[in-house]
Amino acid sequence: MSHFSYEPTATEQKWQKRWKEAGVYTAHLQTAKKPFYSMVMFPYPSGDKLHVGHWYNFAPADSYARFKRMQGYDVFSPMGFDAFGLPAENYAIKTGVHPDESITQNVATMVEQLSRIGCMYDWSRMVNTSKPEYYRWTQWLFLQMHKHGLAYKKKGDVNWCESCQTVLANEQAQDGTCERCGTNIVKKPLEQWYWRTTDYAQQLLDGLEGLDWPEKTKTMQRNWIGRSEGVNFREKVKDMDISFEVYDSIPQTFLAQTFTIIAPEHPLLPELVKGTKYEKDVLDFVENIKARKMAEKFEIEKDMEGIFTGRYVENPFGTGDLPIWVCSYVLADYGTGIVNCSAHDERDFAFAKKFGIPLKIALLPEDEALAEKVRNLEVHYLADDGILQSPEPAKGMKWKDARSTVIDYIEKQQLGRRTVNYRLRDWLVSRQRYWGAPIPIVYDPEGNAHPIPEEHLPWKLPTDVEFKPTGKSPLTDSKEFLERTERIFGKGWRPEFDTMDTFVCSSFYYLRYLADANGGLIDPEIEKKWLPVSMYIGGPEHACMHLIYARFVMMALKDFGHVSHSEPFKKLVHQGLITNQGAKMSKSKGNVVSPDSFVDRHGADVFRMYLMFMGPFTDGGDWSDTGIKGIDRFVQRLARLYETKLNMDATATEVLHVGMQKVIKKVGEDIERLQFNTALSTIMEFLNAAEGEPHLDAVTAQTLALVLSPLAPHFAEELWERSGGKGFACVQPWPTYDASKLVASTITIAVQVNGKLRGQMDVAAETPEADIVAAAKLLENVAKYLAAEPKKQIYVKGKLVSFVV
Numbered sequence: 001m002s003h004f005s006y007e008p009t010a011t012e013q014k015w016q017k018r019w020k021e022a023g024v025y026t027a028h029l030q031t032a033k034k035p036f037y038s039m040v041m042f043p044y045p046s047g048d049k050l051h052v053g054h055w056y057n058f059a060p061a062d063s064y065a066r067f068k069r070m071q072g073y074d075v076f077s078p079m080g081f082d083a084f085g086l087p088a089e090n091y092a093i094k095t096g097v098h099p100d101e102s103i104t105q106n107v108a109t110m111v112e113q114l115s116r117i118g119c120m121y122d123w124s125r126m127v128n129t130s131k132p133e134y135y136r137w138t139q140w141l142f143l144q145m146h147k148h149g150l151a152y153k154k155k156g157d158v159n160w161c162e163s164c165q166t167v168l169a170n171e172q173a174q175d176g177t178c179e180r181c182g183t184n185i186v187k188k189p190l191e192q193w194y195w196r197t198t199d200y201a202q203q204l205l206d207g208l209e210g211l212d213w214p215e216k217t218k219t220m221q222r223n224w225i226g227r228s229e230g231v232n233f234r235e236k237v238k239d240m241d242i243s244f245e246v247y248d249s250i251p252q253t254f255l256a257q258t259f260t261i262i263a264p265e266h267p268l269l270p271e272l273v274k275g276t277k278y279e280k281d282v283l284d285f286v287e288n289i290k291a292r293k294m295a296e297k298f299e300i301e302k303d304m305e306g307i308f309t310g311r312y313v314e315n316p317f318g319t320g321d322l323p324i325w326v327c328s329y330v331l332a333d334y335g336t337g338i339v340n341c342s343a344h345d346e347r348d349f350a351f352a353k354k355f356g357i358p359l360k361i362a363l364l365p366e367d368e369a370l371a372e373k374v375r376n377l378e379v380h381y382l383a384d385d386g387i388l389q390s391p392e393p394a395k396g397m398k399w400k401d402a403r404s405t406v407i408d409y410i411e412k413q414q415l416g417r418r419t420v421n422y423r424l425r426d427w428l429v430s431r432q433r434y435w436g437a438p439i440p441i442v443y444d445p446e447g448n449a450h451p452i453p454e455e456h457l458p459w460k461l462p463t464d465v466e467f468k469p470t471g472k473s474p475l476t477d478s479k480e481f482l483e484r485t486e487r488i489f490g491k492g493w494r495p496e497f498d499t500m501d502t503f504v505c506s507s508f509y510y511l512r513y514l515a516d517a518n519g520g521l522i523d524p525e526i527e528k529k530w531l532p533v534s535m536y537i538g539g540p541e542h543a544c545m546h547l548i549y550a551r552f553v554m555m556a557l558k559d560f561g562h563v564s565h566s567e568p569f570k571k572l573v574h575q576g577l578i579t580n581q582g583a584k585m586s587k588s589k590g591n592v593v594s595p596d597s598f599v600d601r602h603g604a605d606v607f608r609m610y611l612m613f614m615g616p617f618t619d620g621g622d623w624s625d626t627g628i629k630g631i632d633r634f635v636q637r638l639a640r641l642y643e644t645k646l647n648m649d650a651t652a653t654e655v656l657h658v659g660m661q662k663v664i665k666k667v668g669e670d671i672e673r674l675q676f677n678t679a680l681s682t683i684m685e686f687l688n689a690a691e692g693e694p695h696l697d698a699v700t701a702q703t704l705a706l707v708l709s710p711l712a713p714h715f716a717e718e719l720w721e722r723s724g725g726k727g728f729a730c731v732q733p734w735p736t737y738d739a740s741k742l743v744a745s746t747i748t749i750a751v752q753v754n755g756k757l758r759g760q761m762d763v764a765a766e767t768p769e770a771d772i773v774a775a776a777k778l779l780e781n782v783a784k785y786l787a788a789e790p791k792k793q794i795y796v797k798g799k800l801v802s803f804v805v
C-alpha cells in the first residue's frame with residue numbers, strides 16, 4: 001500500500017504559481033455583475049516580518065472572500081501598504097538608511113510573505129501611500145478640503161508628544177497619552193492646519209444607524225462624537241459692558257453654580273482685568289502658564305492652576321454673583337472658553353477646594369450617610385440616581401431623568417436656550433515630521449497661505465533632508481524645497497514645511513484601489529458600482545481614529561461631488577486577539593509568535609486553519625505550539641483518505657451522501673457568519689465518518705474539496721485535481737445541497753417547565769443529551785421560568801426536555 005504524505009511547501013508553491021499564471025485574482029471591475037469588495041486594514045510595511053496578528057486578520061478574511069467568490073460574486077480583494085509614518089523615519093535616524101529605501105525593501109518582502117498565505121489579492125491594484133503617484137491624491141484631497149472651506153489654519157493649544165516631536169490630533173491623544181508611543185501629552189500653543197470634522201458631527205452620528213458594524217464600535221464613535229443637549233447661558237460681567245455665552249452640558253445642577261472659569265488664552269481676559277489691581281498678577285500668571293506649555297512642562301490633566309480676576313458674572317438666578325477665575329484646564333476652544341462651575345463636577349470641585357471657593361449643592365444621594373458628606377462638601381457627588389433639590393419643577397426627580405424638565409424651565413424663565421454641543425473637535429492634520437505627504441500650501445512674502453495649483457502635484461517630498469526631529473519640521477532644512485518654491489512661485493515665497501498626518505493617507509485608500517485608468521481619483525461608474533466596501537475586517541483599536549476619519553472624508557467627497565456614497569464601509573468586523581498562553585503578545589515580553597517557522601514546517605493552509613480553529617474569529621484564541629499539530633494530522637488524514645479510499649467508479653454510500661449534504665449546508669452557513677472554527681469541526685466530523693466507509697466516490701471527493709477550498713485553498717486544489725476536478729477548485733460554484741436529505745437528521749424537541757410547554761427547538765438528530773438540555777435552558781421563554789437551577793430535569797430521547805423547579 002502506498003503511503004501518501006502531503007508535502008505542503010511544494011504543493012502550495014505549485015498552486016500559487018498556477019493561480020498567478022491563470023490570473024484568477026484579477027478583478028474585472030467594469031464587467032463585474034455581482035460586485036463584492038472585500039478589504040482588510042492595510043499593514044504598515046515594517047522591517048519585522050508579518051506577525052501572527054497580520055495572519056489572523058488576513059487569512060480568515062481571505063477565506064470569507066473566497067467563499068463569496070464561490071457563491072457567484074465578483075470579488076475584488078486588494079492589498080496595499082500604509083507606508084508613511086514614524087517607524088521608517090526613526091529607523092532612518094538610527095541607521096542613515098533613507099525611509100524610501102527601507103520602505104521599498106520592506107514592501108517587497110511583505111508582498112512575498114503575503115503571497116505565501118495564498119490570499120486572493122489582485123496585486124495589479126496595490127497601493128503604497130508613500131509613492132508620489134499615491135500621495136498626489138493625498139495632496140489633492142487637502143486642496144479639495146481647502147477649496148471647500150474645510151481646511152484652515154489656527155493657533156491654539158495642541159497635543160504635543162515630546163518623544164515623537166510632533167503634534168497629534170485629539171483622536172490620537174486619548175487619555176492624555178500618545179497613540180503611538182504612550183508618552184504623556186503636553187499642551188502647546190501652536191499654529192496648525194485643521195480639517196472641519198465638526199461640520200459633519202451630526203452626519204457622522206446619524207450615518208451609524210445604517211451600518212452593519214459591531215454595536216460596541218458604533219457606541220465608541222457615538223461617545224467620541226459626544227453629542228450633548230445642554231444650555232447656553234447669556235451672561236454679563238458685573239460693572240462692565242461685557243457679555244458672553246457660557247455652554248453648560250449638565251444644566252440640571254445649574255443652581256449649584258458658584259463660580260466661573262476662563263481659559264488663560266481667552267482673548268477677553270486682558271480686557272477683564274485692564275486697569276485693575278489684579279491686572280499684573282493675572283497677566284503674569286497667564287504668561288507663566290504659556291511658557292510652561294511651550295517648554296512642555298505642563299500636563300493639562302495633572303497640573304491645576306488658577307487665579308482670581310477680581311471680576312464677577314452677574315447671576316440672574318438670584319443665587320449670588322459668580323467670581324471669575326482664570327483656570328489652567330479650561331480649553332479656549334471648548335464651548336466658548338468660559339465655563340460655569342459647580343460642586344457637581346469632579347474637577348471643578350477639586351479646583352474650588354484648592355482655592356477656597358464657596359460651593360453649593362443641588363443634588364443629593366438617597367443614602368443618608370453619603371448625603372451628609374455631600375452636604376458638608378466633603379465629597380464630590382454626581383450620579384444618575386441622585387435626587388435634585390432644585391429648581392422647583394424638577395425637585396425630587398432623579399438627575400438622569402431631569403434634563404428636559406430643567407432645560408424647559410430655563411428656557412421658560414428666559415435664563416438660557418437649549419443648545420446642542422459635540423465633544424468631537426476638528427481634525428489636526430499637520431505634523432512636524434519628515435516621512436509624510438507635504439501639505440500643498442505655499443506662503444507669499446507677506447505670509448499669506450496659497451494652495452498649490454493642481455498641475456504641480458505631486459508636490460514632492462524633498463530628499464536633501466536631515467532626519468533628526470527637532471520639533472520643527474525637518475523639511476525646513478531642504479535647500480531644494482525652498483529653491484523649488486521660489487522658482488515656481490517667486491522670490492520670497494516659502495513652502496509649508498509640515499507634512500500630513502498619515503491617517504489622511506489611509507482615509508481614502510479604498511478609493512485608490514479602484515484607481516481610474518484615465519487619471520482621475522476614481523471612475524464614477526466604478527465608484528457607484530463597487531462602493532461602499534462590502535466587508536471590511538481589521539482591528540478594533542481604529543474605532544475612533546481611522547474609522548471616523550475615513551467616514552468624514554467620504555462624506556466630504558460626496559458633498560464636493562466626487563463620489564456618490566457617503567459611507568465607505570457597509571459591513572465591518574473586528575477580528576479577535578491571539579494570545580500566547582493567555583498573555584498578550586508583545587515585543588517587550590518576547591512572546592510574539594512568528595508564523596514563518598510554523599509555515600515552513602506545516603504549510604500556510606495548516607497554519608491558517610489552526611488560527612481559524614482556535615476559537616470564534618471575533619473572540620480570538622490562545623496560541624499553542626502543539627495545537628497546530630492536530631490540524632496537521634487532520635490534513636494528513638484527509639490526504640490518506642483520498643489516497644486509499646478514492647474510487648472513481650463508485651457511487652456515494654448513504655453515509656457519505658447524506659453527510660455531505662449536511663456539510664455543504666453547515667459549512668456554508670458557518671463561513672457566512674465567520675464561524676470558521678465550527679465549519680472546520682463539521683468537516684472533521686465528516687472525515688471521521690468517511691474513514692469508516694468502504695470507499696470515497698468521485699462526487700463526494702470533489703464536493704469535499706470544494707467546501708474545503710475557502711479554508712485551505714492550496715490543499716483543496718490538490719484534492720480537487722486528484723479526484724478528477726477540472727479547472728481550479730477556487731473558481732467553482734459553491735456546491736448546493738439536497739434539503740430533503742436533511743429532514744431526517746433534524747428533530748424537534750419540546751421543552752416543558754413544571755409540565756407546561758414553554759418552547760421547542762430544532763436540533764441535529766445526533767446531538768448529545770447534555771447539549772440538548774443546555775440549549776433548552778437558554779430558550780428565552782424557558783429561561784424566564786428557570787430562576788434557579790431546576791430541581792429535576794428529564795430528557796425523553798428525540799422528543800422532550802422537562803424541567804421541574
Ligand SMILES: [Zn+2]
Pocket residue numbers: 161162163164165178179180181182183
Ligand atoms: Zn509619541
